[in-house]
Amino acid sequence: MMRPEQKKSPSDRKPIPVTRPFLPPLAEFIPYLERIWESRWVTNGGPQHQELERALCRYLNVPFISLFNNGTNALLTALQALDLPEGSEVVTTPFSFVATAHAIKWNRLTPVFSDVEPTHGNLDPATIEAAITPRTRAILPVHVYGNPCDTAAIADIAERHDLKVLYDAAHLFGVTRPARPPLRDGDLSVLSFHATKVFGTFEGGAIVCSSEAMKKRIDSLKNFGFTGETTVAEVGMNGKMNEVQAAFGLLALTHIDEALARRRAVAERYTAALAGIPGIGIVRPSVGVTPAWPYFPITVEAAHLGKSRDDLFEEFKRHDILPRRYFYPLISSFAPYRDLPSAAPEKLPVAARFAEQVLCLPIFPDITGEEIERTITVIKAT
Ligand SMILES: *Cc1c(COP(=O)(O)O)cnc(C)c1O
Numbered sequence: 244m245m246r247p248e249q250k251k252s253p254s255d256r257k258p259i260p261v262t263r264p265f266l267p268p269l270a271e272f273i274p275y276l277e278r279i280w281e282s283r284w285v286t287n288g289g290p291q292h293q294e295l296e297r298a299l300c301r302y303l304n305v306p307f308i309s310l311f312n313n314g315t316n317a318l319l320t321a322l323q324a325l326d327l328p329e330g331s332e333v334v335t336t337p338f339s340f341v342a343t344a345h346a347i348k349w350n351r352l353t354p355v356f357s358d359v360e361p362t363h364g365n366l367d368p369a370t371i372e373a374a375i376t377p378r379t380r381a382i383l384p385v386h387v388y389g390n391p392c393d394t395a396a397i398a399d400i401a402e403r404h405d406l407k408v409l410y411d412a413a414h415l416f417g418v419t420r421p422a423r424p425p426l427r428d429g430d431l432s433v434l435s436f437h438a439t440k441v442f443g444t445f446e447g448g449a450i451v452c453s454s455e456a457m458k459k460r461i462d463s464l465k466n467f468g469f470t471g472e473t474t475v476a477e478v479g480m481n482g483k484m485n486e487v488q489a490a491f492g493l494l495a496l497t498h499i500d501e502a503l504a505r506r507r508a509v510a511e512r513y514t515a516a517l518a519g520i521p522g523i524g525i526v527r528p529s530v531g532v533t534p535a536w537p538y539f540p541i542t543v544e545a546a547h548l549g550k551s552r553d554d555l556f557e558e559f560k561r562h563d564i565l566p567r568r569y570f571y572p573l574i575s576s577f578a579p580y581r582d583l584p585s586a587a588p589e590k591l592p593v594a595a596r597f598a599e600q601v602l603c604l605p606i607f608p609d610i611t612g613e614e615i616e617r618t619i620t621v622i623k624a625t
Pocket of ligand 1: 313414448
């Protein structure tokens with residue numbers, strides 16, 4: 244007689260996804276829903292929305308937040324709020340999720356890709372400076388994997404060239420450092436609360452800004468441009484977060500510290516198991532930064548591992564483990580962008596290498612010890 248676990252073939256094991264949304268017990272969500280049902284106030288800046296904005300300002304230690312129905316609409320609106328002349332150039336990274344560059348195109352601006360640094364895959368300040376032309380009006384960097392960019396160097400460039408800075412901070416939730424919060428850097432920062440992110444409202448996002456006047460403007464832009472009951476000042480969109488999303492955010496916030504602690508424990512186990520394997524690199528947070536581990540990125544050097552990143556990726560799939568190649572392919576290689584002069588791969592060698600070597604391993608708060616060990620075993624067996 245075989246014991247049940249011996250009978251299991253790889254095909255009837257549950258696949259391990261790269262991430263899984265963190266859902267508190269359903270019973271905890273019911274009282275929030277009851278409040279919404281009682282009030283009949285389901286969207287348009289209701290009580291849950293107002294409370295989540297206040298709670299997030301406190302939790303993230305930032306002065307003003309405007310909630311959105313997703314991070315992409317928040318990015319689009321943030322760029323619109325910077326009032327850049329049509330056709331202006333915005334220096335950005337090819338090593339990100341495609342929405343970063345889409346926000347630039349949607350605003351009828353021109354993305355100019357510049358290369359990243361090799362440690363964290365963030366925009367390299369030296370290459371930003373080299374990409375600046377008389378038409379450049381803004382920089383749109385991404386805090387990739389939640390590792391803060393060199394915000395001091397970027398602020399210095401922006402000041403010398405009179406440029407706006409918008410941070411795509413979709414990965415930054417829960418990351419802290421002893422100095423000022425990285426979410427306070429730049430003119431605006433955008434968060435994503437998509438289900439796959441560290442803090443999620445199923446779909447959602449936010450813009451962080453530093454003045455009440457800017458928050459008012461953003462709140463108008465996300466509400467069709469209304470500035471009063473009968474006045475529309477600008478061409479705004481519908482970027483509003485609804486009350487169910489906001490209520491879920493309030494519930495998720497009550498569990499966020501526990502979720503972050505579990506992510507950190509998973510990252511510690513991976514780090515202990517994988518450090519020192521020739522050909523495997525771990526993209527580690529900078530010293531002094533308290534990481535949130537939205538992803539657990541490793542890099543694969545084929546010459547040392549004897550196997551390419553894609554070989555390892557296929558090997559994982561054979562074991563029902565589904566890591567993701569964030570970010571591959573580079574944004575600059577997608578059809579809407581690849582003909583831009585700045586998109587030529589030879590101009591982006593570090594980003595191209597990152598995209599070819601990186602693999603993000605499964606990490607989420609309720610990943611089991613067995614799932615972590617299964618993942619480690621695949622790498623160790625290569
Ligand atoms: C997730 C993500 C976005 C888009 O956010 P959505 O909420 O999914 O619209 C933008 N930029 C980066 C870097 C992301 O990871």
